[in-house]
Amino acid sequence: MMTYVPNDSLDPRFNLALEEYILRDCPLDGPCLLLWRNSPSVIIGRFQNTLDEINPDYIAENGVNVVRRITGGGAVYHDLGNLNFSFIERAPEDGINLRMFTDRVAVALRRMGLDVGVSGRNDLTIDCRKFSGNAQYRYKDRVLHHGTILYDSNLENVQAALNVKAEKMASKGVRSVRARVTNLSAYMPRPIPILEFRDSLLGEFLRDEQASGPSIRHLDERDMLAVRRLIDDKYSTWDWNFGRSPEYNLKGAGRFACGSVEAYLKVERGVIQSCRIYGDFFADEDISGLEAGLVGTGYAEADLREAYGRLGAGRYIPGMGIEDFLRLLLLSGWQGFPPIPRQGEAEECNHDR
Numbered sequence: 001m002m003t004y005v006p007n008d009s010l011d012p013r014f015n016l017a018l019e020e021y022i023l024r025d026c027p028l029d030g031p032c033l034l035l036w037r038n039s040p041s042v043i044i045g046r047f048q049n050t051l052d053e054i055n056p057d058y059i060a061e062n063g064v065n066v067v068r069r070i071t072g073g074g075a076v077y078h079d080l081g082n083l084n085f086s087f088i089e090r091a092p093e094d095g096i097n098l099r100m101f102t103d104r105v106a107v108a109l110r111r112m113g114l115d116v117g118v119s120g121r122n123d124l125t126i127d128c129r130k131f132s133g134n135a136q137y138r139y140k141d142r143v144l145h146h147g148t149i150l151y152d153s154n155l156e157n158v159q160a161a162l163n164v165k166a167e168k169m170a171s172k173g174v175r176s177v178r179a180r181v182t183n184l185s186a187y188m189p190r191p192i193p194i195l196e197f198r199d200s201l202l203g204e205f206l207r208d209e210q211a212s213g214p215s216i217r218h219l220d221e222r223d224m225l226a227v228r229r230l231i232d233d234k235y236s237t238w239d240w241n242f243g244r245s246p247e248y249n250l251k252g253a254g255r256f257a258c259g260s261v262e263a264y265l266k267v268e269r270g271v272i273q274s275c276r277i278y279g280d281f282f283a284d285e286d287i288s289g290l291e292a293g294l295v296g297t298g299y300a301e302a303d304l305r306e307a308y309g310r311l312g313a314g315r316y317i318p319g320m321g322i323e324d325f326l327r328l329l330l331l332s333g334w335q336g337f338p339p340i341p342r343q344g345e346a347e348e349c350n351h352d353r
Contacts, residue, residue: 003033004033004217005219006218012038012039012067013236016043017227017235020070020230021227021230022088029215030089031088033085033087035084035201038078038084040079040161041065042067043076045073046071047072049246049262050241054075055163067235068240071282072279072281072283077157077158081150081185081194085146085205086144088145089143097136098121098134098135098145101136101145112200112204114184115187122134124147124149126182126184129181131182131183149201151184151185152183158181246266247266248274248276249265251264258319261278261317270299271299272298274291282318283317284315285316290316293310304325304329309322
């Protein structure tokens with residue numbers, strides 16, 4: 001039986017902390033569903049370099065929240081015209097499986113009269129334009145899958161708040177975020193406000209429940225205390241949301257089958273002294289294990305080949321084979337590169353039906 005957790009909070013710190021609390025600490029008798037919204041916010045992917053993903057002037061001038069989530073993938077802009085969904089349930093046995101959930105959402109929206117498709121790694125589209133991105137995180141035998149639905153968002157603000165790299169747009173065959181995305185409200189058979197849309201979507205998600213209906217789980221004082229502790233210890237902290245900018249004298253970057261990846265290395269006398277890896281890839285493993293494992297490795301092809309196997313690098317960045325790994329790290333030779341000062345404290349529309 002599906003359990004629905006009503007949540008009217010508009011605070012991104014609370015909403016992301018609530019997801020993590022349910023994932024890690026709540027007993028689950030079956031799948032759990034949340035539908036929620038955020039006040040204007042940029043939500044950063046787990047493995048991304050925050051300062052590289054945002055437009056800091058726009059963020060400061062407009063009081064936009066910046067919060068990191070526990071799932072991989074890319075940075076997204078939320079406002080009150082964006083509806084988010086979260087499924088928390090027993091994990092499938094085959095690792096990251098975005099399609100299992102994007103298909104579920106697509107079916108619900110088609111029942112509402114919307115001709116939506118599933119495209120690429122994690123997108124839902126309509127009329128060859130994206131309105132939803134999805135991400136996933138596994139914890140023990142559970143999985144959190146969440147996604148956005150651009151319903152009636154200010155699309156100019158979506159572009160203004162994010163620092164979208166030109167090569168990412170080029171890979172999609174479009175010139176701007178604004179040209180690639182759309183609001184779902186424009187395609188509704190009957191125009192309705194976002195909260196009515198939320199209630200209709202909830203009804204579709206729960207349509208196949210038993211006659212007794214879904215279980216409704218309201219948050220109690222114990223729940224609220226645990227969520228607030230997560231907010232204070234994690235989601236409100238600079239270390240989690242921004243982190244320390246890397247000290248490096250080499251940077252490799254590229255787009256691969258797994259997504260965009262950047263590696264910052266400090267190399268001295270041919271040996272890696274420190275490493276930070278960022279990207280919009282999806283992974284279950286904490287990337288810090290790979291970063292720490294590369295310290296002390298010789299900065300040469302043979303040494304890096306050995307390290308790839310020894311560290312199981314493919315577990316940390318699923319879909320990145322050894323040749324891509326070498327291309328990322330050896331994109332620039334280390335000799336003759338002076339240290340860089342510390343930095344401040346369409347894809348073709350091919351949707352499946």
